[in-house]
Amino acid sequence: xxxxxxxELAEIIAIDRKKCKGxxxxxxxxxxxxxxxKYGAVHRVDGERCLFCGQCLVNCPFGAPQDTxxxxxxxxxxxxxxxxxxxxxxxxxxxxxVGEEFGLEPGALVTGQLLGALQTAGFKILDTNFAxxxxxxxxxxxxxxxxxxxxxxxxxxHAPGPLPQFTSCCPAWVRYAELYCxxxxxxxxxxxxxxxxxxxLAKTYGATEVWRTNPENVFVVGVMPCTAKKFEAxxxxxxxxxxxxxxxxSAGSYPDVxxxxxxxxxxxxxxxxxxxxxxxxxxxxxxxxxxxxxGAGTIFGNTGGVMEAALRTAHFxxxxxxxxxxxxNPVRGLKGVKAAGVTLRDxxxxxxxxxxxxxxxxxxxxxxxxxxxxxxxxSPYHFIEVMNCPGGCVNGGGQPINPMGTSWLDKxxxxxxWS
Amino acid sequence: xxxYDYVEKAxxxxxxxxxxxxxxxxxxxxxxxxxxxxxxxxxxxxxKLRAAGLYRDDAKAAARQSHNNAAVGEMxxxxxxxxxxxxxxxxxxxxxxxxxxxxxxxx
Numbered sequence: 001x002x003x004x005x006x007x008e009l010a011e012i013i014a015i016d017r018k019k020c021k022g023x024x025x026x027x028x029x030x031x032x033x034x035x036x037x038k039y040g041a042v043h044r045v046d047g048e049r050c051l052f053c054g055q056c057l058v059n060c061p062f063g064a065p066q067d068t069x070x071x072x073x074x075x076x077x078x079x080x081x082x083x084x085x086x087x088x089x090x091x092x093x094x095x096x097x098v099g100e101e102f103g104l105e106p107g108a109l110v111t112g113q114l115l116g117a118l119q120t121a122g123f124k125i126l127d128t129n130f131a132x133x134x135x136x137x138x139x140x141x142x143x144x145x146x147x148x149x150x151x152x153x154x155x156x157x158h159a160p161g162p163l164p165q166f167t168s169c170c171p172a173w174v175r176y177a178e179l180y181c182x183x184x185x186x187x188x189x190x191x192x193x194x195x196x197x198x199x200x201l202a203k204t205y206g207a208t209e210v211w212r213t214n215p216e217n218v219f220v221v222g223v224m225p226c227t228a229k230k231f232e233a234x235x236x237x238x239x240x241x242x243x244x245x246x247x248x249x250s251a252g253s254y255p256d257v258x259x260x261x262x263x264x265x266x267x268x269x270x271x272x273x274x275x276x277x278x279x280x281x282x283x284x285x286x287x288x289x290x291x292x293x294x295g296a297g298t299i300f301g302n303t304g305g306v307m308e309a310a311l312r313t314a315h316f317x318x319x320x321x322x323x324x325x326x327x328x329n330p331v332r333g334l335k336g337v338k339a340a341g342v343t344l345r346d347x348x349x350x351x352x353x354x355x356x357x358x359x360x361x362x363x364x365x366x367x368x369x370x371x372x373x374x375x376x377x378x379s380p381y382h383f384i385e386v387m388n389c390p391g392g393c394v395n396g397g398g399q400p401i402n403p404m405g406t407s408w409l410d411k412x413x414x415x416x417x418w419s
Numbered sequence: 420x421x422x423y424d425y426v427e428k429a430x431x432x433x434x435x436x437x438x439x440x441x442x443x444x445x446x447x448x449x450x451x452x453x454x455x456x457x458x459x460x461x462x463x464x465x466x467k468l469r470a471a472g473l474y475r476d477d478a479k480a481a482a483r484q485s486h487n488n489a490a491v492g493e494m495x496x497x498x499x500x501x502x503x504x505x506x507x508x509x510x511x512x513x514x515x516x517x518x519x520x521x522x523x524x525x526x
Contacts, residue, residue: 003518096472107468109476134494136485138511141502174515182517190512200510205498240510289490295480297488302470312484326483332474334463391466394473406465 003048003179009234012052012069012227013397017042019064026056026065029407031176031364031388049179053172053388054227054397059405067398069230071259072269075221079122084219085211088123089198090114092132093225093301093393094263100400101267102277115283115291117275123221124211125283129293131198132300132309135169139191140313143383147318151353151382152346161186164358164374164381167306169193171232172388176363181371194300195222195229196238199256201290203241210290215245216252222260225301225396228388233257262398295326303361303392304331304338307385311342314355320347331359334391336366339381357383362390362407 004010015026015035022040027033034050037043045056045065057065078084099108115125143165148154150163168174168189177184192200199220207215222229232238238256245252261269270277283291296312299305308328315323330340338359345352358381360366367386373379389395390407399406432440482488499507 003521005516005521092473092476093469095476096469105468106465107470107472109472111476130488130490133485133488133491134511137491137495137502138507140485145503168513175518178516178518180519182519185515185517188515190514192511192513196513197511201494204510205494209497237513244510289493292488292490293480294485294488295477295483296485298476298480299473301473305473309485313486316484316486322484332470334466391463391470394469395466399469402465406463 005236007234007236009052009069009231011045011047012067012230013045013050013054013057013065014068015043015045015056015064016066017044019062021062021064023061025405026060029055029059029364031055031172032180051172051175051179051388052228052231052397055389055407057227057397058395058399058401059407061403061405063401063403067227067230067262067264069227070265072261072265072272075259075261075269076272078219083217085207085213085217086123086219086221087126087202087206087211088118088221088223089126089128089131089195089202089257090118090223091128091195091225091301091393092298092305093396093399094223094266095298096301096394097225097399098263098267098277101264104278110277112282113277113280117270117277117280118223119283120275120280121270121273125288126198126202126206126220126290127293127297128194128198128222128224129297129300130290131194131201132297133294134197134201135191135194135300136296136306136309136313138197139165139167139189140310140317142189142191143310144314144317147314147353147355147382148346152349152351154349161190163187164379164384165189167383167385169300169306170387170393171226171228173363173386175228175231176367176388181375183375184371187374192238193232195224195260196232196256198222199233199238200240200244203254203256204244206290210288215241215250216254219259220257222257223263223266224260225263225393225399226260227262227397229260229398230262233260263396263400264398267400301393302332303334303387304328304359304385305392306387307331307340307357307359307383310383311355311357315342315344318344318346318353331357331385334361336360336362337370355383356381357385359385361387361392363388365390 020042026035032049034046095111099110146160202220203215296309341354341356343354
């Protein structure tokens with residue numbers, strides 16, 4: 001298949017032809033025009049163009065698009081085999097949405113019960129929020145190196161990549177850039193997404209320092225609000241832990257992240273195991289360092305969250321002081337493109353610099369002009385956050401489904417669905 | 420013999436005109452209904468409530484900046500050294516694929 005490498009999952013989203021009414025609602029949300037089929041006829045998804053973001057799935061009024069990668073039983077088998085250390089890496093946006101599948105209000109924050117329920121099911125915990133903090137350290141350091149080199153004139157060992165730097169946490173955005181704007185790839189942060197860092201860390205540091213087991217026995221399950229993460233986990237380069245151990249004399253080949261469950265899949269798994277999330281005992285693994293996270297790590301699930309987290313740390317590293325007001329309101333909220341500037345005084349040189357940032361969510365509606373500026377070389381920004389789904393990961397394609405659809409950010413779209 | 424002098428009332432509107440009027444009326448009702456459900460049901464409710472949940476989680480966190488997560492600092496000390504160290508590059512960084520060169524994409 002074209003646009004895909006041999007090991008990669010080729011089909012994740014497929015439209016159930018018995019349920020499709022040919023209403024074109026999915027086309028109104030598809031960022032890449034991957035849905036084909038005339039109005040009134042059964043539609044199908046073109047896997048070569050598809051980002052696997054699942055926006056069609058969470059917005060179809062008839063529930064026709066399906067997530068075809070079902071590994072719930074495989075995970076249950078691993079949990080019960082008694083030999084495997086099954087590690088759950090839980091994304092930030094899952095803890096405010098999984099409650100909906102158990103009758104709670106949307107937005108109910110259930111971190112304690114969720115981790116407790118996972119422990120009851122037999123999972124070990126590596127909070128993806130911890131990996132998000134780690135991601136900020138890596139991606140932020142990369143950004144600061146570039147700012148010091150290009151804007152403050154500091155010599156770097158080797159020329160760092162060009163500015164602006166794009167975030168690389170969203171797998172649908174990464175696939176979008178790889179498919180449709182490869183000229184942007186040098187601008188992408190080289191940092192892996194938090195989940196992929198979590199996988200590599202679980203099978204190295206986690207195996208030796210925390211769970212004290214053979215890395216080959218660690219089975220990492222990403223619990224994500226996202227269907228595109230299923231694709232990301234299948235990318236062949238994400239086998240860094242195996243490569244690490246290979247250099248140290250042990251053979252064996254395994255991916256960093258073995259499988260990915262969406263929020264919906266997780267709810268199904270818990271229900272199959274007769275675990276009620278709302279009645280679950282609170283989490284009791286306080287001595288596990290991989291379950292600790294900062295406030296910056298948890299807001300990764302919102303549009304603007306990665307940016308806010310990065311600026312909190314960049315401010316400290318460049319000026320030597322913490323930000324006085326941590327809430328960066330210009331990057332919060334549901335405006336399509338949010339821009340902000342933060343003036344920092346470099347503690348080393350005493351020079352001042354205004355770091356300009358932009359936040360984009362909803363690739364279909366809002367990405368175009370930002371990309372055009374970067375391609376034309378006149379982008380005013382240093383750092384640009386892109387998330388594919390409107391609203392960010394909290395509205396991801398793996399989240400609980402509301403039959404009204406959750407991505408109607410522009411009201412005119414609700415009145416004129418075809419526009 | 421009885422005579423029937425009943426004459427049917429002449430139709431003043433053609434079939435086309437009738438369909439046109441009904442169509443326009445239906446369109447007005449349809450948009451009105453949509454606008455009305457919009458007032459009742461805030462379609463961005465789910466995103467807003469979930470986002471607010473994460474901001475609550477942030478506000479109550481003991482440490483609110485990534486560099487103040489002591490567990491991350493400990494991991495660097497025991498294992499990866501510092502950000503962008505060779506080991507960190509090996510485990511935490513990646514490369515990208517120009518998929519437009521993977522074979523004839525239909526564009």
